[in-house]
Amino acid sequence: MPIVVTGATGQLGRLTVEALLQRGIPAADIIATGRDTTRIKDLADRGITVRRADFADTDGLAEAFAGADRLLLISASVPVGERVANHRRVIDAAVVAGVSLVAYTSTTHADTATTVIGATHRETEEYLRDRGTPSVLLRNGWYLENYTSQLPQILRNGAVVGAAGDGRISAASRADYAEAAAVVLSAEGHAGAVYELGGDESFTLAELAAAISAATGEQIAYTDLPVTDFAQVLATAGLPAELAEVLADADRGMNRGEMHTDSGNLHHLIGRPPMTLTEALTAALHH
Template identity: 50%
Template sequence: MTIAVTGATGQLGRLVIARLKETLPASGIVALVRSPAKAADLGVEAREADYGNPETLARALAGVDTLLLISSNEIGQRAAQHRNVVNAAKAAGVGRIVYTSLLHADRSPLSLAEEHRATEADIKASGIPFTILRNGWYTENHTGSVGAALAGGAFIGSAGDGRISSATRADYADAAVAVLTGTGHEGKTYELAGDEAVTLADLAAEISRQSGKDIPYRNLPEADYAAILAGFGLPEAFAKGIASWDVDASRGALFDDGRQLSALIGRPTTPLSAAVAAALPR
């Protein structure tokens, strides 16, 4: 069996490749990347695969039995890019697609959801056996700001008291590997989220506890938060997106208590305390 992973040099893709190598011979794993030279350290075969270039996809998917389609990071272009991959997979005779979607994509208010809904529909329409992994929020989406919070004396956001059932990339990578290497997952859609639902105030309190500094959570109006993010150098559209996702979280969009993720990986998801410890500057 040959398993191919798109976006293999990305943060999630690298974790998936590493975990697959713990279970399978490297000869059965293929990294699909825009630049094979950047994948040399992965220790598996690397093939050029550009989401926007169908010709590269056709070549890259030759002989692939199972494909992990990790969603593109180019918001606004993902539906078309993913469609290229699905069409190439069908033409190449790929036996199964596993796709990383968004938590509750079918009803999520997040602006990110529409492209995931489109891709899920394309996969189902292709006739290729599939499994949908609806990944919840990555804990790193917020712990990535730990350094800025320590420097600024506060953790800022617009999520209010919204409970966020996040999990680490490592947790989601383990779920992907469990599905890629296991059986009984065909046709299933998994709502994947962390066991622990926390607020951004909880996160700020944990940062304070571990750092020994008083780091309060400061809740901001959406427009103010977006403006601050843009001031940090983020593109305006992306800054507005982040702020809007926080507001959606304040209304419960990132909460899930089904514990399908921990059931799938056979262990509890990574606790907030461990994620904060990993993110603190050393």
Template identity: 55%
Template sequence: MTTYLVTGASGQLGRLTVHALLERGITPSDVVATARDTDTVADLAELGVVVRRADYTDPTSLKEAFTGVDRALLVSSSAVGERVAQHANVIEAAKEAGVELLGYTSVTHADTSEMVLAQEHRQTEELLAASGLATVLLRNSWYIENYTGQVATALEHGVVLGAAGEGRVSAATRTDFAAAAAAALVAEDQAGRVYELGGDTAFTLAEYAATLSAESGTEVAYRDLSADELTSSLVGVGLPEPYAALLADSDLGIARGELLTDSGDLARLIGRPTTTPREAIRAALA
């Protein structure tokens, strides 16, 4: 019997990964879902999943959560600027527990990317390499929901804003990335593997806007801005300035090809073609 743990199970990717493990036939009682507040994963407990409290900033909670765990997925923290210290706590807990495989949700080309977002992922990968643990790196490209989640706004204003130029992005759905994480956790011979994960159909933001136009029947254009202009626009709609700047910087990464991959790793891991941008847009419109 193998026990699997997923951190951050109250978040979208973590929750989907738990469901992906169950869909692969893992017995619910062999899956541990962790969250800072266990009430937020009560629905998983109702399915028979073991629910444990784990706070990335609380080493004691992590030690208790990892007890008896064989394989685990560290879903990267959303606390930009604090991730490395938080991830170090998780890695130490996994090491103490004798976890046989630890997966980590990183970002595409983390070892070479110039994006600000990649820095903490790269540092975490270095911590994992130094830990002595058997690890598998799941370097995810952009979530396509970063775009489809803004469909209503794009249709209202008739524009998609960005600073990515003609750069292509290998975005995929969270469901596809979660399925890949589950596949890597349950597969054999994963230690040391590095997956560059992205959708089969890469696209520019202009192509995304054109597909949205075609599927919605409403004309939507892509407007390319400078990083500073995009940051100001995002702040203008209520985003905190540091987060807005991070998104603009990530668009510059897209322009440099840092969220693009043609590895085919995602489709191979999940055993099917990835969700296309058109399919994701249709789902968002529905």
């Protein structure tokens, strides 16, 4: 049952490969792909098949997926404007390869989300359905690492800055999302499923600030800005203008509840409680 993992050069992809191995999938049955295969040479050294796959290269994708039975399509990163076209090429190549199941990392409530990111995921989900390939939608919520990676800056500034208002966020760790992906790729009975994935405990950005205060002993506040002002703050911090606008727009979606789920799907899939915000903060601070 050869399983292809796209984006294995990225963090979520690599963690999924590791999770597949931990679930007993033989290395010989895993095909790890990415644009720069030198970054995953160590996986080849462990007996995993490593192939180059560039989402913009149709012919190369067909070669990368040859012989595969199942495929994990990890959504492409920016530029957002090219995302859907890239995803369609991957799905088309999977169909040509005769893949029996495509698992796609989408976003929470992709069918109703109003964000720019949500729209790209919705279009990809619709294309998957149109192609008729058996699929499972892994609607991943926000990453806890999106916040823990910002801890040095948050502590320097004494504030969490955002535009999410009182919106609740169901975040989880990349490792937990990767484990869920490994479960659906390596077991039967998931075709056609739509999983809304997130942590068991949701939080607002004000609660995030309070949790950081409790974990560090520093007084951290939450500064809520209008979306356009938050985009400007991100751009001033050095992010490209398009990415700054997309991330600020994501906060707008959070304010509308688009990053909140109480489905319990992640807990159910991985068979244990996902990592909590407090656990993530503790781990990051003692890293």
